[in-house]
Amino acid sequence: MHQNILQYRGRRYLWVVLALLILSLIIYLSQPSDLPPNGGSWQGYTLGGIAAALIVWLALLGYRKRSFRSRLGTLQGWTSAHVYLGSGLLIIASLHCAFQFGFNIHTLLYVLMTAVILSGFLGLFFYLSYPRRLARVRSGRRRTDWLTELNEIDDRIHKLAQRCNARTRKIVESALDRTHLGGGAIAQLRGVDRSLVLRPDRETSESKLIGNPEQETVIEHLASAVPKATKSDEAQVLQELLNVFGRRRTVLSRLRQDIRLQAWMKAWLYAHVPLTVAMLSALVVHVISVFLYW
Template identity: 40%
Template structure:
């Protein structure tokens, strides 16, 4: 299955005034009523006529819902638009939860049948997260991009790093060396888990202030300020420093540039976090769906051979 495009994240749940919600609700109601009225010999189970009927409906739903990914790529196909298929996918997937549960008769064990049921639950849960993600994150990403895009931000981070090095040259070799190390230690993105968790490695730039200025502020600086706040704090204190002292202007400019650079890095990491949280469900939903199809085939074969 493939991800829906951000443009369709709004409205697919209410496609045709929620037509598929009513269809799914009717299917769930009929299945539940039949289960309540059914009185088999012994406990309800998948081997009764109702169990077979619900199992057939459930298997058909699994195969049909899995077809959405193929259908979405057939751009020239006729029939319902992708938005309608997506609405059906969501609501009938929720109905499958009840149909599949009633099919089991609440009998579970360490076997392929229970494995298929557990995989079905995992697929439905990952799909539910997908609905939440595509209802929440695209609008957040749009708001986040109101001030630009990631490529422009990355280019600006590079330019600010070069500006910081040029200013550091005027403050001495030690400052240049520290700023160069600071640029090298910037972490944007990281691995997928870091993007997903939104890790924000911060570069403490307090040490970038030359000793002649740092000693002036050391007694007043809070030890608990985060990196960005430290930059702004020192910049405000330098503004009040002796304007006649050599290098104060360069030091203040350096801290301003580094503050802008750090803010951009934070913005890029936030953008990566939003995108990672929006697409993570696919890394689970698609493999779990394939595993469910395999387990479903094994379940059906086992039923016809041994039952």
């Protein structure tokens, strides 16, 4: 039944990684006390070998993820192991280098690896907490359902707007036209509402673009127009518009949160994967240079 990637099979890979860490620590501590621990001792090479193998295996998740016919465990199992072993890698690699850092390719590899692992932690955080938030935002409906409702609301507003005076009609229609949803990567991740509205000036009849975050400007306008309405029919239409815009605000806000959460769940991979590629290149250079300058 449903288990998240940390709980997978009674945290099977947590125990695996703990065993691996204990083994690594024993290897590390077995280095003779007369020489400081170093990547160049046989213990250092062993730890380096383990770390390099781990890196290659961890990177293979990208391959396994797309090998849809593979019978080698389930992808969830792989992901769970990826998380635990990836976290363990940070300690094993530190033991391998024996906490010696400098301005060189070896430390660059360590830094890149740490960046990959930290971006992975970020991804883990998103994967574990955002789906639940997303489900709450969508409250049992699909994104397309919310979009359909938005379309229906807009149709309705268009029809109601035809029964308003020119000024209100302009404001209302421009609010629909200039609603911002989604946008570029940054806009999606920030989820800031940059919707605008055109407000015609009463005297000059020139229009000015002003912000309409969360549809507040237009709601404000409608709310203040209702008490000023002279005909009962007009008041009724404005009242109805006000209600529909209220709902529109909620729908837009839900969609914006939906887009934002989804964006974050994807965005971290744009750091994690390229950093992995960089790390793999650095790993190759590190291994070659170590053996070249033996």
